[in-house]
Structure formats: structure tokens, C-alpha cells
Amino acid sequence: MKKSPLSFSMLQIYGLAIFYFTANSVLTVIFPLQAADQGMPEAEIGLMMGIYMFVCMLLRPWAGQIVSKYSVLTVMKYLLIGHVVALLLYVWLGVNSLYVVRILQGIVTAFFSMAMQIGITQTLRDEDRGQGMAIYSLSSVMPGLYGPALAMILWVQGDLSLLLIFITILAFAPLLFFIKSPLPKTKKANASFTMKEMGEGLKIAFIHKGLIVSSVVMIIGASIFGAITTFLPLYLITTNTGNVGLYLFLQALVVVGSRFIFRKYIPSDGEWHAGFISLVLASSIIGTTMLALLPIIGSFVYISALFNGIATAMLYPTLTTYISFAIPESHKHVLLGLFLASYDFGFSLGGVLMGIIIQFGSYPMMFGACSVIGLIAIGYNYSAKSANGQESFLEHNKS
Structure with a gap:
């Protein structure tokens, strides 16, 4: 059954996107600051931060086919588990994990955006698709309004434990919005790449x-x-x-x-x-x-x-x-x-x-x-x- 773009279940999907991208928005500010604080040179900071999008680049051409083959719901489940693993790895190991965390974030993000867009397309009526995609796009950029400010507030406090607690919350929050979400289980025949x-x-x-x-x-x-x-x-x-x-x-x-x-x-x-x-x-x-x-x-x-x-x-x-x-x-x-x-x-x-x-x-x-x-x-x-x-x-x- 097709959903309305402003139905409760669709708001649940937009909330999933907001909390996922909030973590990215906060860590994009925190990682360079923390790396520089530990003495990492600028060239290495650029490499560490850039590897995230480099991994996205490598996986992007395959993302649509894999999501279509295994269904949005199935792929999203594993993506959110990967999101939890990446953030908890950072909470556990701190600066020593930054390269691995950025790679894991790149893998998850490459498939997340594709899964969300395919899921919205399949969930809404054709005439509502544009409105749904517009709201999703807004959901993905909204964390940029408050994420950096939250990151700086946590950073200037000087208490790393508060930051780690917040990151742990952001690791699990998307899972709460995923439960009983209307993301489709439909698999596409002959979708192998x-x-x-x-x-x-x-x-x-x-x-x-x-x-x-x-x-x-x-x-x-x-x-x-x-x-x-x-x-x-x-x-x-x-x-x-x-x-x-x-x-x-x-x-x-x-x-x-x-x-x-x-x-x-x-x-x-x-x-x-x-x-x-x-x-x-x-x-x-x-x-x-x-x-x-x-x-x-x-x-x-x-x-x-x-x-x-x-x-x-x-x-x-x-x-x-x-x-x-x-x-x-x-x-x-x-x-x-x-x-x-x-x-x-x-x-x-x-x-x-x-x-x-x-x-x-x-x-x-x-x-x-x-x-x-x-x-x-x-x-x-x-x-x-x-x-x-x-x-x-x-x-x-x-x-």
C-alpha cells in the first residue's frame, strides 16, 4: 500500500535520515580537530578525511544494483548495523581508529543514500515522489544547521566522556526509527551487476x-x-x-x-x-x-x-x-x-x-x-x- 509523503511512517524514514546524517555532521567537525590536537599533520588529516568520500566513489556504481537485488529493507538493516559498529569503534579506540572509522562510514554512506532514494521511490505514489524526495533532501542537509554547533559545544567543554556518550546515542538512534519502518522488501529480478x-x-x-x-x-x-x-x-x-x-x-x-x-x-x-x-x-x-x-x-x-x-x-x-x-x-x-x-x-x-x-x-x-x-x-x-x-x-x- 502506497504511503502519503507526510504520513507518520514516512516521517519515521525522514527521522532515520536526520539522525544518520547528524552523526556525520558532528564527526566531520570533531575528527580534524581531534587529529590536529594529537599532532597529526595537515596532509594526513586531509587524507584521513578524504578517504571517506573516496570509498563512496568506489562503491557508488554498485550501490543501486545491490539494493535492488536484496531489497531496501534488507540492505538498510545491515547498513545501520555497520553504522553502529563504526561509531562504537571510535568510542572504544578514539583517535587510533579514525582511518578505519572513515572507511566504514564511506561504505555505509555509499549505500545509505541510494537505499533511501530507492525506498522512497517505491513507497510513495508517483505523483508524490517529488515531494518525498524533496523532504528527504531537506532531512539530509538539516543536520548541517545544528551538527557543527553541537560538535563545537562538546569540543570546547574539554570533557571527552560527554562527546563519547553523545556519539553512542547517535550510533543507536537510527535503529529506533528503522524498527517497523515502511521501507520496502521488494527485490528486483535480474538486478545483478x-x-x-x-x-x-x-x-x-x-x-x-x-x-x-x-x-x-x-x-x-x-x-x-x-x-x-x-x-x-x-x-x-x-x-x-x-x-x-x-x-x-x-x-x-x-x-x-x-x-x-x-x-x-x-x-x-x-x-x-x-x-x-x-x-x-x-x-x-x-x-x-x-x-x-x-x-x-x-x-x-x-x-x-x-x-x-x-x-x-x-x-x-x-x-x-x-x-x-x-x-x-x-x-x-x-x-x-x-x-x-x-x-x-x-x-x-x-x-x-x-x-x-x-x-x-x-x-x-x-x-x-x-x-x-x-x-x-x-x-x-x-x-x-x-x-x-x-x-x-x-x-x-x-x-
Whole structure:
């Protein structure tokens, strides 16, 4: 029986998402701070944080097939057990477990988001699917409003036991929302994944101009987001020039607000809109440039949260919407997985490479580098426009 998007059982699913992503939101702030406190160099912190999204990237193309083969309910059960194991491992071993915990988080997250989206699709009526996906998307970003602030409150208390108790609660809370949830048990026949399909999808990916250009822009944009997420808390604390919780709250508030306010402006016609994408990238460049100038502008740095929030909110849905039109239906599940993996790869790469720049340079130099690669992305983005003038990416795909 199909559910209403605002029924009690669907609210239970959204609650599951909120508590799952709350743990990620808190630990994304805590891990770099704790690692730096133990003397871990910036390059290694970037690697430790980046390995999470790197694992997501590797597993993303397989996630949809595995969820379809074994059912959303079955896969989610094991995912949440893995979530508990990862967080309790951190509670038990502390800093010594960070690499293993990040890998486990990457494995769980790669399948969690896919299982949730497939589950919502199968649970709701077709006409309610958009509303359900919108509420789920909101549920996944809401922890960004309060998670970093909670993390900083727990961190400045200096009492590690309070943090560990809170993490233990977050480990088990999603299980409470999973019990008697309406997640479907349906298995899809012939859903097994073959390397032949992956090979065919890769061949198409390498000759598909639209997929290549959008993936490169996504990788560059995500690398900037990854650098900000990983190193901004350390930057503000080491320079003692801003409140980490306030900055991240403002940025998350802009992300949530932008996705709602500007949702109707996201191009949805299958064409490459270089001007719109350039505006999004320009917002990111302004934000990172202001962060690079933090020693000069001081408290005005909070304005950069507005620009970074807009870029974070708009780039992913804009490029994903375009790709949903551009890739061929015959290999859509493989190519979409590969494209989404480009975001994971970029996010991971940003933490690793920018950590090296900080270690051998400085934080302002790193954020300046983010602005430079943002400019490169704008230039590359316009190469798509010139190609689009000769042959539509969509037409290229159909041929």
C-alpha cells in the first residue's frame, strides 16, 4: 500500500535520515580537530578525511544494483548495523581508529543514500515522489544547521566522556526509527551487476562530451567543498578569528534556504547552461577568496558563508539534473553512478591535495588555490558552451 509523503511512517524514514546524517555532521567537525590536537599533520588529516568520500566513489556504481537485488529493507538493516559498529569503534579506540572509522562510514554512506532514494521511490505514489524526495533532501542537509554547533559545544567543554556518550546515542538512534519502518522488501529480478555493463558504460563515458565536461566541473567544485569542510574549523580556531559553529550554521542555513528559494531556477531542459553554472562557480570563488583574506577582513569573513553556501547548494543539483537528461537510458544506472562518483572523488581529492598545500604553505594560500581552480572550472565550463553550439550534448547522446 502506497504511503502519503507526510504520513507518520514516512516521517519515521525522514527521522532515520536526520539522525544518520547528524552523526556525520558532528564527526566531520570533531575528527580534524581531534587529529590536529594529537599532532597529526595537515596532509594526513586531509587524507584521513578524504578517504571517506573516496570509498563512496568506489562503491557508488554498485550501490543501486545491490539494493535492488536484496531489497531496501534488507540492505538498510545491515547498513545501520555497520553504522553502529563504526561509531562504537571510535568510542572504544578514539583517535587510533579514525582511518578505519572513515572507511566504514564511506561504505555505509555509499549505500545509505541510494537505499533511501530507492525506498522512497517505491513507497510513495508517483505523483508524490517529488515531494518525498524533496523532504528527504531537506532531512539530509538539516543536520548541517545544528551538527557543527553541537560538535563545537562538546569540543570546547574539554570533557571527552560527554562527546563519547553523545556519539553512542547517535550510533543507536537510527535503529529506533528503522524498527517497523515502511521501507520496502521488494527485490528486483535480474538486478545483478556485471563487469560487462560497467565496461560498456565506461566506453560511453569516455566519448560522451556532456558527461566529461559536467564531471570535470563537478570534480573541481567538489574539491573546493571538500577543502572547506575539512579545514575551515582548523583555520578559524588556529587563527582565533571566528566562531566555527556560527560560520557553519550560517553556511548550512544558506544551503537549506537556497535549495528551496532557487529550486525553480535550476535548468531542467537537458541543455548545458554555461552562464548559470558560471554564476554558481563565481559564488564559490568569492567565498574562498574572502577566506584567503581572513587576516585582513576579520569578522567580515562570515559573509563568505553566504557565497560558499549558495555554491554548495546549487552546483550538485544543477549538474545532476542536466546529466539525468543527457546520458543514454540503456546505461543510465551505470553512468549516473559514475557521475555521482565524480563528486565523491572531487570531495576526497580536495581534502588530500589542499592538506598538502597547507602543510607546505598556509591556510590563505590553500583557499587562494581554491579560487584559482574555481576560475579554471569557469573556463572549462565555457568549452562546453562552444561545443553545445555545434552539437547538442543530448543529440550527441542519442546518436
